[in-house]
Amino acid sequence: MRRYFRRKLLVYGLTFFVAVTVNWMIPRFMPGDPVASMVARANVAQPQAVAAMRAYYNDLFGFDEPLVQQYLNFWGALLRGDFGLSIWLFPTPVGTVIADAVPYTLALVVPSVLLSWVVGNWFGAYAARRRALDNTVLPVGYILTATPYMWLAVLLAWGLGVVAGVFPVAGGYSFSLQPTWSWAFLLDLLHHWALPFLSLFLVALGGWAIGMRNMIIYELESDYANYLSALGAPSRLIRRYAFRNAVLPQITGLALQLGTIVAGALVTEIVFAYPGLGSLILAAIQNSDFFLLQGTFLFIVLGVLIANFIIDVVYVVVDPRTRAGMAGAQA
Amino acid sequence: MRIRARLMIPLVAASLLASACTSGGSTPSPAASQPQGGQGAVADPGQLPRNETLYTTGTQWGPPVNFNPIREWDSAVGTKGLVYETLFHYDTVNAQLKPWLAAGGSWTDDTTYEIKLRPGITWSDGQPFTAEDVKFSYELGKMETIPYHDLWNWLESIEAVDDQTVRFSFSQANYQQWDFNLYSRSIVPQHVWKDRSEKEVLDGVNENPVGTGAYKILRKGQDRVVLQRRDDWWGKTVLNMEPKPRYIVDIATPSNEVAMGMLLQRQLDLSNNFLPGVANLVQGNFGLTTYYNEPPYMLSANTAWLVPNTTRKPMDDAAFRKALAHSINVKQIVESVYGNLVRAASPTGLLPQWEKFVDQDVVSSAGFTFDTAKAKQLLADAGYRDRDGDGLVENKDGSKIDLTLIVPSGWTDWMESARSISASAKDAGISITPEFPDFNALVEQRTEGDFDLLINNERQLSNSPYTYYEYMFQMPVLEQQNTVNFARYENERAWDLVRDLDQVKTDDVAGMQEIISQLQRIHLDDLPVIPLWYNGLWAQHSTSVWKNWPSSQGSAPKTGAVMWRNWFELGGFETLTQLQPAGS
Numbered sequence: 042m043r044r045y046f047r048r049k050l051l052v053y054g055l056t057f058f059v060a061v062t063v064n065w066m067i068p069r070f071m072p073g074d075p076v077a078s079m080v081a082r083a084n085v086a087q088p089q090a091v092a093a094m095r096a097y098y099n100d101l102f103g104f105d106e107p108l109v110q111q112y113l114n115f116w117g118a119l120l121r122g123d124f125g126l127s128i129w130l131f132p133t134p135v136g137t138v139i140a141d142a143v144p145y146t147l148a149l150v151v152p153s154v155l156l157s158w159v160v161g162n163w164f165g166a167y168a169a170r171r172r173a174l175d176n177t178v179l180p181v182g183y184i185l186t187a188t189p190y191m192w193l194a195v196l197l198a199w200g201l202g203v204v205a206g207v208f209p210v211a212g213g214y215s216f217s218l219q220p221t222w223s224w225a226f227l228l229d230l231l232h233h234w235a236l237p238f239l240s241l242f243l244v245a246l247g248g249w250a251i252g253m254r255n256m257i258i259y260e261l262e263s264d265y266a267n268y269l270s271a272l273g274a275p276s277r278l279i280r281r282y283a284f285r286n287a288v289l290p291q292i293t294g295l296a297l298q299l300g301t302i303v304a305g306a307l308v309t310e311i312v313f314a315y316p317g318l319g320s321l322i323l324a325a326i327q328n329s330d331f332f333l334l335q336g337t338f339l340f341i342v343l344g345v346l347i348a349n350f351i352i353d354v355v356y357v358v359v360d361p362r363t364r365a366g367m368a369g370a371q372a
Numbered sequence: 373m374r375i376r377a378r379l380m381i382p383l384v385a386a387s388l389l390a391s392a393c394t395s396g397g398s399t400p401s402p403a404a405s406q407p408q409g410g411q412g413a414v415a416d417p418g419q420l421p422r423n424e425t426l427y428t429t430g431t432q433w434g435p436p437v438n439f440n441p442i443r444e445w446d447s448a449v450g451t452k453g454l455v456y457e458t459l460f461h462y463d464t465v466n467a468q469l470k471p472w473l474a475a476g477g478s479w480t481d482d483t484t485y486e487i488k489l490r491p492g493i494t495w496s497d498g499q500p501f502t503a504e505d506v507k508f509s510y511e512l513g514k515m516e517t518i519p520y521h522d523l524w525n526w527l528e529s530i531e532a533v534d535d536q537t538v539r540f541s542f543s544q545a546n547y548q549q550w551d552f553n554l555y556s557r558s559i560v561p562q563h564v565w566k567d568r569s570e571k572e573v574l575d576g577v578n579e580n581p582v583g584t585g586a587y588k589i590l591r592k593g594q595d596r597v598v599l600q601r602r603d604d605w606w607g608k609t610v611l612n613m614e615p616k617p618r619y620i621v622d623i624a625t626p627s628n629e630v631a632m633g634m635l636l637q638r639q640l641d642l643s644n645n646f647l648p649g650v651a652n653l654v655q656g657n658f659g660l661t662t663y664y665n666e667p668p669y670m671l672s673a674n675t676a677w678l679v680p681n682t683t684r685k686p687m688d689d690a691a692f693r694k695a696l697a698h699s700i701n702v703k704q705i706v707e708s709v710y711g712n713l714v715r716a717a718s719p720t721g722l723l724p725q726w727e728k729f730v731d732q733d734v735v736s737s738a739g740f741t742f743d744t745a746k747a748k749q750l751l752a753d754a755g756y757r758d759r760d761g762d763g764l765v766e767n768k769d770g771s772k773i774d775l776t777l778i779v780p781s782g783w784t785d786w787m788e789s790a791r792s793i794s795a796s797a798k799d800a801g802i803s804i805t806p807e808f809p810d811f812n813a814l815v816e817q818r819t820e821g822d823f824d825l826l827i828n829n830e831r832q833l834s835n836s837p838y839t840y841y842e843y844m845f846q847m848p849v850l851e852q853q854n855t856v857n858f859a860r861y862e863n864e865r866a867w868d869l870v871r872d873l874d875q876v877k878t879d880d881v882a883g884m885q886e887i888i889s890q891l892q893r894i895h896l897d898d899l900p901v902i903p904l905w906y907n908g909l910w911a912q913h914s915t916s917v918w919k920n921w922p923s924s925q926g927s928a929p930k931t932g933a934v935m936w937r938n939w940f941e942l943g944g945f946e947t948l949t950q951l952q953p954a955g956s
Contacts, residue, residue, distance in 0.1 A: 071812075077819055078812045081854060083445045083519055091854045093516040097574075130437040131446070132575045141435065141594050195629075203633045210633040216427060216596055216621045217420040225419075314630040316594040324434055329812045 049353055053346050064338040065115050068331040069108070075128045075329035076104060102128070102332075115335075124339070125332035129324055135336035138321065143340070145213055146317040148234065150306050153241035158295050161249025166284055168250065169257035178250060185247030194240045194312040201236060208236040211314035237313040241306070245298070252294065256287035289360055296352040299345060420598070423917060423953055426617035428935045429631050430644030430910065432624035436597045439589060440578040441558035442518060444938055448589070448597045449622040453940025455583040455599075456558035459487060459506065461941045462551075462835050464725055465930045469551060469835070469878075472941075473501070473559055473584065475536075479877070483542040485550065491536060493606040495561045497582045503532035508562035510540075515570045523553060546874040548838035555835070555941045559584070586615050586945075595624045615948035617918070622935060635660060638916045644934055646785065646910045651711055659915050663932075664924045667712035670908030671932055675721045675840070676714075676786075676829040678777075678793070678902040681821060682861045686767055687775075691754035693899040697740045698747035699800035700793050702904055709788040714905045720892050721903030726837050728881070731889035738896035747800035758801060765801040774803050775824040778817065781808040786827055789904070819852045821860055828858060829907050833942065836878065841870045841891050844900055861900035866891060909934055920952040 076098045080091055099105045102125075103114055118125060124135035168178040185193075202210035214220065214230050260266060260283035269279045307319030318337055325333035357363050428449075436448035441456040452458070459474040471477070477487040493501040507530045513520040526544040533539050542550075564582050565573070581589060586607060587599040599620040608614050623640070625631045632647050634640040636658065647653075651669060653660045662669040680687035680696070687693060702716045719739035720730050751757075756765040756773070767773055777793060779786040790806035797804045804825065809817065817823045831843045846856040847867040853860060869891050876883040895901075911933040913921040922929045929950040931943030 074816050075812070077854075078815045081815045081819070083443075090517070090519060090521045091852075093521070094519075097517050101575075130435055132577060133435075133437050138435070145594075198633065203636055206637065209639070210637060211623070211625060211630050211639070212595060213593075215419075216623055216639070217422065217425060219419075219591065220593070311626045312630075314595070314626050320626050321434075327811060 045357075049350065053350060057342065057346060060342040061119070061339060062112075064335055064342065065112060068329065068334045069111075071326075071329060075331060076102065078329060079128055079131065102126075119339075124336040127325075127330055127333045127336075129328040129330040129333060135332050138333060139318070139336050139340060142316060142318045142321050145315065146306055146310075146319065149237055149241065149309065149315065149317065153238050154245060154295070154298060157242045157245035158249055158291070158298075161246045162253045162288065162291055164246075165250040165253025165255075166257050166280075166287070169254045169261070170280070175254070179254065182247035182250040182254075185243055186251065188244065190240070190244050191308055191312065193244055194237075194309060197236055197240050198312055209233050210236075213316045233315070237309045237315050240313075241309055249291065249294075252291060253287060256290060257283055260284075260286050285359075289356075292352060292355060292359070296349050299348040420619045420621065423955060424618040426620045426642065426918060426948070426951070427623065427634075427640045428620065428642040428644070429623040429625045429634070429640055430642075431935050431937065432597070432622060433626075434624055435594045436592045436624075438577045439581040440576050441560060441581075441583075442512065442573055444519065444556075444558075447937070448592065449935055449937070450587060450589075450597065450599050450620065450940070451581065452558045452937065453585070453945055454587040454620070455581050455585045455589060456560060457584050458555050458558060458941050460555040461943075461945070462555045464833060464932070464942050467725070467835075469554060472555075473506075474554075477554065479545070479547075480539075483545045485540045485542070485545075486533075487538045487540075489536045489538070490606070490610055492610065493584055494604075495564075495582050495584055496588055496602060497561075497564075499561065499563055500535075501559075501561075501584055502535045503538045504535075505559055505562045506530075506538045507532045508566065509557065509559045512560070512565075512573055513557075515573060517570060517574050520553065520557060523549075544875075547877045548836045548874045551835045551878045552839065556938065587620065590619070597622045613946075613949040615945070616951040616953070617948065620948075635912065635914055638914060641914050641916075641918050642933055642935065643912050644910050644936055645912075646713075646908075647912060648713070648785065649711060650912050651713065654912070661913050661915055661921055661923065662911065663909075663922055668715040668906075668908065669713055670910055672715065672723050672725070672833070672906035673909035673932075674829045674832045674907050675717050675723060676789075676827055676904045676907055677721065678904055679826050679828050679858045680900075680902070681823055681825070682859045682900060683821060684824060686756065686773060687824065689754065690898045691750060692756065693902065694740065695747045695750035695754065695756070695800065696797065696802060697899055697902045698743050698750060699797045699802060700902070700904065701742045701796040703742060704796065705789045705792045706905055709785055709792060710905070714908055717903035717905050719896060719903065721895075721901070722837055722840065723833055723906060725833060729837050729885055729888045731885070731892050734889055734892045734896060738893060740896070740899075742796070744796070744800050747802075751801060756801075763801060764798070764803045772803075774805065776805050776807045777825040777827070778807050778809055778814055778823055779827050780811040780814050782811075790827065818858050819854055821853065821858075826858065827904070830855065832938070833909075836884070837888055838870070838873050841866075841873065841888070841895075844895060845870050845891075857900075859900045861898070863894065863898065863900075866894045869894070909939075915954060917954050918951045919954045920950055922947055922950075 076095055079098060080094050083094065103111055106114070122136075124139075127133050127135050127138050130138055164178055168174045198210050201208045209215070209232065212233055214226065214233055218226055218229055220226060257280075261279070266279050266283060269282070270276070306317055307323060309315060310317045310319040311323070318340070321333060322337050324330070325337060431449045438447050439451045439455065440447050441452045444452060457473050459472060459477070461470040461472045463470045471490075473489060473493060475488045475490045477485060480486050487506070489501070489503060489506065495501055510523070510527070510530055512518055513523045515521065526542055526546055528541045528543045531539045531541070561582050568576065584606065586602055586605040588602055590598040590600040592598070599622075601615060601618045625634070625645070628645045628647055631640065631643045631645045635643050638659070650660070650662065651667070654662050654665060654669060663671050678700070680693055682688050706712060706714055706716050718730060719735055722730055751765050755768045758764060759766050759770055765773060777790050779790045781787075787806070787808055794804040794806050814826070818826060818828075831840055843856045845861065845863060845866040847862060847864070849857060849860045849862055869887055873884065873887045873891070876887065878884075909932045911922075913933055915921065920928060922931055922933050929947055931946045931950075932939060933947045934944045936944070
């Protein structure tokens with residue numbers, strides 16, 4: 042058991058190192074000089090002033106040092122917990138920018154992914170044994186999965202937001218409100234959260250339901266199910282075993298899904314003008330904001346690694362074969 | 373057991389994941405609902421009353437980052453104009469400076485300018501506003517990295533004669549530029565700013581700004597800035613004007629579609645976004661208005677130019693540039709790309725507001741219009757012929773001409789325009805391929821001179837066409853051209869004329885016209901940049917909460933309804949004072 046986790050931790054550590062290095066490299070090899078665009082935005086006409094500003098900012102961000110030195114500085118700063126200053130949102134520290142955005146992203150993505158997973162699995166498993174339900178849930182599920190997310194989101198924003206006017210189309214909370222710990226504000230927060238949440242939830246739901254349905258049918262037709270059935274075991278018991286087996290690939294799927302959620306939230310944030318990490322990433326790329334890009338990617342890398350690690354742990358809990366495998370490896 | 377097994381898995385996963393994701397952040401995440409920024413403590417109603425609040429968008433594209441008026445390009449909306457003020461405003465309708473913090477100013481001799489300040493103005497912290505503040509603010513420009521550092525190449529000294537009088541002594545009086553500076557530079561309080569280092573002045577966030585303006589910053593959030601009117605603002609009694617909205621909420625919308633949706637939901641009062649197809653909404657009954665209720669719908673804000681790189685063949689040949697200018701069907705761009713939301717530029721490129729400076733004789737003799745046959749003729753006369761029969765002309769030495777036209781990726785209207793230019797140039801025999809690099813890559817190519825053709829519109833309406841001619845002709849051409857003369861066009865005589873123009877007093881219209889006429893001649897003969905169309909001062913206003921928006925009709929205000937940076941001084945602020953609640 043301990044060896045299993047030690048090996049996992051080593052792999053994760055290595056992945057982290059490589060991911061962070063790649064993450065440092067990519068923006069630096071993108072076309073475009075961030076300082077040039079920063080100075081261009083200042084719209085200063087005089088060549089002398091421009092030269093002075095360029096020199097000043099190159100020095101400030103350390104771009105005048107050799108690449109190797111920049112890389113070492115980067116690790117040094119990272120270990121001190123310093124992500125640097127954002128270039129796009131200069132002079133805000135990257136840490137602050139991310140901390141302001143993260144609550145929105147997490148509050149949106151975590152419930153939608155987990156709830157769609159739970160509800161989708163439940164629906165799928167249920168549909169597998171009710172023909173009437175199967176005939177309705179399945180097509181709806183296929184339609185939901187096949188719908189381009191962007192389109193569904195725009196449709197929701199247009200239909201429920203602009204036309205019906207039930208939900209707001211922009212913002213994390215009403216533009217007229219001041220954030221306080223009051224019921225009115227929390228309700229307002231929820232009101233703005235509902236539509237983006239619904240869009241993410243709906244799109245993921247279909248996939249989970251279809252996956253689960255297929256898995257259950259497959260399991261119910263497998264040898265052990267037939268054998269149990271031949272022994273005269275009650276069908277509830279058989280379905281319970283089938284469910285336990287069918288849920289394993291779904292857990293793996295969930296782990297993979299967690300890696301892509303931030304990218305998914307990007308479109309959500311843009312369509313619903315919802316604050317969060319996704320739109321920051323887009324802006325960081327557009328503005329060659331190395332530091333913000335590094336910060337957000339680091340956050341994602343950490344999130345994905347930790348989520349995967351937890352799934353590994355969950356596997357040990359839910360799948361006895363993993364435990365047996367570990368015992369076998371030790372023997 | 374059965375129920376437990378089924379519920380356990382998702383529950384365990386859920387709780388573990390929830391904790392994992394929160395611990396994934398390196399910083400403890402504050403609750404989403406906590407007030408962000410230090411302004412949350414100000415006593416104010418939790419809910420802004422709709423009928424006293426103006427909602428705007430179209431300036432900010434990300435979280436507001438600073439309230440530093442020195443950073444005229446990225447400070448939060450209203451920092452300059454609403455919180456900090458300038459000595460003068462500029463009246464674009466009557467083309468004259470309008471005293472603001474200054475009661476008036478005049479040239480006492482050829483190189484001395486004296487300003488009298490209005491008495492009784494106080495900073496928002498109660499301190500009196502004096503001549504020392506003005507002196508201090510302009511002297512900040514002595515720092516090398518301050519954008520208006522160049523001023524000190526021709527400004528010699530500033531003297532605060534008494535509390536209300538400031539005297540500027542120049543080594544060389546650049547009248548045109550000076551007027552621009554008079555309404556462009558924010559005055560900051562010396563008593564607050566005096567100990568700041570160069571780094572703090574240039575890069576400081578300037579939390580809790582102390583200004584003379586009609587508003588103060590109430591709070592900020594990731595996607596908004598909220599300003600509150602100061603009821604003790606000096607202008608209320610001295611100028612007898614008051615901006616009507618008690619609160620202004622400026623919203624950073626991530627896309628124009630969102631702005632459009634909010635406008636239709638009546639959640640926005642003013643959108644300064646480019647909204648394609650807004651003409652249909654103005655014509656229909658959607659409660660939306662624009663300055664004109666017919667084409668071009670908007671006032672003009674700047675000129676979009678086609679910039680050829682004159683260091684490359686064949687763009688180094690004025691005859692080729694002229695043929696290129698004749699080949700472009702701007703009318704088609706205006707109609708099909710913009711749906712008539714912009715208007716075609718005059719051959720001089722001077723904005724409609726500067727019409728009195730256009731010399732019609734020069735235009736009629738040297739101007740150009742869209743004429744494919746004429747373009748072909750010009751190409752043939754200059755020796756550009758189609759030698760291999762592919763319908764496209766070659767260079768004089770027989771090598772192929774294959775130009776690229778770059779516009780930033782994602783700027784859909786410009787991308788379409790580039791395609792249109794490419795198509796109409798092809799009819800005349802010039803091969804142009806549109807390319808859409810990422811904005812930053814484009815800036816780099818533009819700075820380094822690594823391009824054939826590009827479209828640019830970075831010079832805004834100002835007090836004088838001087839700023840346009842500086843943009844066209846500035847010399848010397850350096851390795852890197854950051855903001856002006858991207859064409860890298862070198863003409864000593866033109867640059868001398870531009871500097872002569874700078875030396876003409878701004879009330880000497882005839883003197884300005886005379887020099888500008890010569891500059892127009894050079895521009896139209898040589899076409900270092902080719903004017904295409906006038907971009908609009910995009911402003912669509914909703915009449916559901918506020919009325920009396922600027923309009924070409926009747927007695928409505930003629931100023932622009934605009935929150936863009938540096939436009940408050942050009943009438944944006946005056947517009948706010950003219951609004952009326954729709955209910956009244």
